[in-house]
Amino acid sequence: MSPHFSGLIFIHGASRYYFDGVEPFGGWLESQGFQFGVQQAWAVTIYEPVAPLFIIARRFVTIACLGHIFILSLGLVLVHAPAGWFVVGLGRNGVEYSVLLITCLIAVAWTHWPTWARPLE
Numbered sequence: 001m002s003p004h005f006s007g008l009i010f011i012h013g014a015s016r017y018y019f020d021g022v023e024p025f026g027g028w029l030e031s032q033g034f035q036f037g038v039q040q041a042w043a044v045t046i047y048e049p050v051a052p053l054f055i056i057a058r059r060f061v062t063i064a065c066l067g068h069i070f071i072l073s074l075g076l077v078l079v080h081a082p083a084g085w086f087v088v089g090l091g092r093n094g095v096e097y098s099v100l101l102i103t104c105l106i107a108v109a110w111t112h113w114p115t116w117a118r119p120l121e
Contacts, residue, residue, distance in 0.1 A: 005104060006052035009048060009051070009052045009068055009101070010049045010052040011049075012048050013046070013047065013048025013049040014048070016048075017045050022041050022042055022045050023041070025037075025041040026038030026039070026040065026041035026042070032078060044071055047067055047068075048068075051064035051067055051068060052064070055108070058112075062112045062113050065105045065106070065112070068101075068105050069102055069105050069106065069109070072098050072102050072105070073098075076095050076102070080093060080094055080098050
């Protein structure tokens, strides 16, 4: 996987931390009905910059990708789906970018899936 792609994912959590967005994110999670929203926000914020380092190092790639797929899928459902498909142009804040990232992560996860865990072909 290209370090550039991993950088796109890395920067999301790193910027949340850098710009003091963890507490507001946690508050928003709690407003959506999640218990321990601040702790979950910290977990996501730590995961997002750490897991891409494993992807770049080609270690635990599938696990790192699956975690990101889970995080992005929740964001897609909770934040982006109500806004429609388009991120810009005909809409705003839609799902198209998340769908692209999730598709790429699925491809990378499948490529690095352990051969012993693959279904019989």
